[in-house]
Amino acid sequence: MISLLIFLCIAALFNTVTAGKHDIYSGYSVHGVQLRDRADQKVLYDLQIELGVDVWDHGAPGVNDALVMVTQENVAEFLEKLDENGMNHYLQISDVATAFERYDRELSSWKQSRTNRMLFDNYPTYEEVDAYLERIAAEYPNIVTLVNAGPSFEGRPVKYLKISSSYFNDTYKPVYFLDATMHAREWVTLPVALYTIHRLVENPRDQDRDLLENIDWIIMPIERLWRRTRSFNASVTTECWGVDANRNFDVNFNTIGVSSDFCSNTYPGQVAFSEPETRYVRDILLENIDRIQLYLNVHSHGNYVLFGYGNATLPTNVVQLHHVAAAMGAAIDARKLPQARYYLIGNSNMALYGSSGSAQDYGQLVGVPFSYTLELPGYTYGFLVPPQYINQINMETWEGIAASARLANLYYRARNSN
Ligand SMILES: [Zn+2]
Structure with missing residues (x-):
């Protein structure tokens, strides 16, 4: 499943599929999670296995926040588990499909500005x-x-x-x-x-x-x-x-x-x-x-x-x-x-x-x-x-x-x- 998602994502990045191509990410959101210590890392690691959430960024305790993509179906349970463990979190990307569309626009303007790429x-x-x-x-x-x-x-x-x-x-x-x-x-x-x-x-x-x-x-x-x-x-x-x-x-x-x-x-x-x-x-x-x-x-x-x-x-x-x-x-x-x-x-x-x-x-x-x-x-x-x-x-x-x-x-x- 993850492989398929990543494939679709890469295909999208290279503009090889048609309009509405990011629709499968409609309703996916990305959450920043603050990590205080190794116990918090463990909670996140277990949630990755338990709920199948997609960890975009593992973060580091006290230094960098983790970034986690969740589906509409598991967002509530995911956030509840974080709350139960007293872990601070925030919404980083409310809709992944919309974010990917924005990346596409940035990409096409970059392509137009470049001529002889190595x-x-x-x-x-x-x-x-x-x-x-x-x-x-x-x-x-x-x-x-x-x-x-x-x-x-x-x-x-x-x-x-x-x-x-x-x-x-x-x-x-x-x-x-x-x-x-x-x-x-x-x-x-x-x-x-x-x-x-x-x-x-x-x-x-x-x-x-x-x-x-x-x-x-x-x-x-x-x-x-x-x-x-x-x-x-x-x-x-x-x-x-x-x-x-x-x-x-x-x-x-x-x-x-x-x-x-x-x-x-x-x-x-x-x-x-x-x-x-x-x-x-x-x-x-x-x-x-x-x-x-x-x-x-x-x-x-x-x-x-x-x-x-x-x-x-x-x-x-x-x-x-x-x-x-x-x-x-x-x-x-x-x-x-x-x-x-x-x-x-x-x-x-x-x-x-x-x-x-x-x-x-x-x-x-x-x-x-x-x-x-x-x-x-x-x-x-x-x-x-x-x-x-x-x-x-x-x-x-x-x-x-x-x-x-x-x-x-x-x-x-x-x-x-x-
Ligand atoms: Zn690697």
């Missing part, structure tokens, strides 16, 4: 991304190597770029590994990955030359194009496709923050690494483990830099982990839009919610010193960030990536000079 200023298709990666590899053979990790479940090649000024074989350089669209409805993560390639390869500015001279990069823009993977296993269930790739890694697998409902967005799969796409990420991590200094698993939304572990155990280098994450968040905040939240830095369990089997945790477990989940801004749009914001998100996020790369590089030098 690929990474918009939401590109798989084919467009593929052509871009091929072109970059062909035009910059001395610094770019295109690797085909293998086919996705549906048979499309999953490709990534290795970017290096020294043919990727200088062991004194750390590796920065960035991947996007592990949760593919988080569309805005894709242009951020492409823009990173653009700034490293096509349009390096003088001030950024050190990033390629001192560091090797692995960038994987497209893993898949949906929240869940597309695998189908009739011996397990015929009801739903796929699993949550970001619960499918072999680290505390299937323990917390997962659902045994095959159709849930947090169903981790029957076994760890059941999905080809998660195996490709694992293989990149293991192949380069001696040199990967920072792994950035890019998601949206909520403005967070998160680190392990999802069960609230802190890695031994937590002070350094926090340091680099804070530098990344601060660099982004310096360029953020006024209406955007400040980035929140912290352990993923304590700042957000419990999880197991995540890519971030797996990177940390196998020895990446700085392994992060980055949650890009959603403003008030959640997963459906309109394309007129992409350029802003690309640019500000690049600042964070550059800052974290430089600082992680210093730690790498220190580690290797001992």
Whole structure:
């Protein structure tokens, strides 16, 4: 159901259906909820399961309010439960259909004002991304190597770029590994990955030359194009496709923050690494483990830099982990839009919610010193960030990536000079 709603929503965003297209959201409303402490977070988490409400934004106690979309049928019960728990709430959007119509109008005026858009200023298709990666590899053979990790479940090649000024074989350089669209409805993560390639390869500015001279990069823009993977296993269930790739890694697998409902967005799969796409990420991590200094698993939304572990155990280098994450968040905040939240830095369990089997945790477990989940801004749009914001998100996020790369590089030098 949620997948269907999101599909309709995305289709609407891209103006591919006709007038009255937002009617299914008539009567849906969005409520802001103030969170005082972890107990309030738990109440919200339980309501999400109990009433099936759609949490647009998880918020953070004492810092950011949560945003929750409810239907006409469950709004009364939802608000009653909040009241019972003494939680403050307010109406953020009275009618989601009307709000989406307004977003459409903003989008069409933006489209009219833009003429020659770049690929990474918009939401590109798989084919467009593929052509871009091929072109970059062909035009910059001395610094770019295109690797085909293998086919996705549906048979499309999953490709990534290795970017290096020294043919990727200088062991004194750390590796920065960035991947996007592990949760593919988080569309805005894709242009951020492409823009990173653009700034490293096509349009390096003088001030950024050190990033390629001192560091090797692995960038994987497209893993898949949906929240869940597309695998189908009739011996397990015929009801739903796929699993949550970001619960499918072999680290505390299937323990917390997962659902045994095959159709849930947090169903981790029957076994760890059941999905080809998660195996490709694992293989990149293991192949380069001696040199990967920072792994950035890019998601949206909520403005967070998160680190392990999802069960609230802190890695031994937590002070350094926090340091680099804070530098990344601060660099982004310096360029953020006024209406955007400040980035929140912290352990993923304590700042957000419990999880197991995540890519971030797996990177940390196998020895990446700085392994992060980055949650890009959603403003008030959640997963459906309109394309007129992409350029802003690309640019500000690049600042964070550059800052974290430089600082992680210093730690790498220190580690290797001992
Ligand atoms: Zn995600």
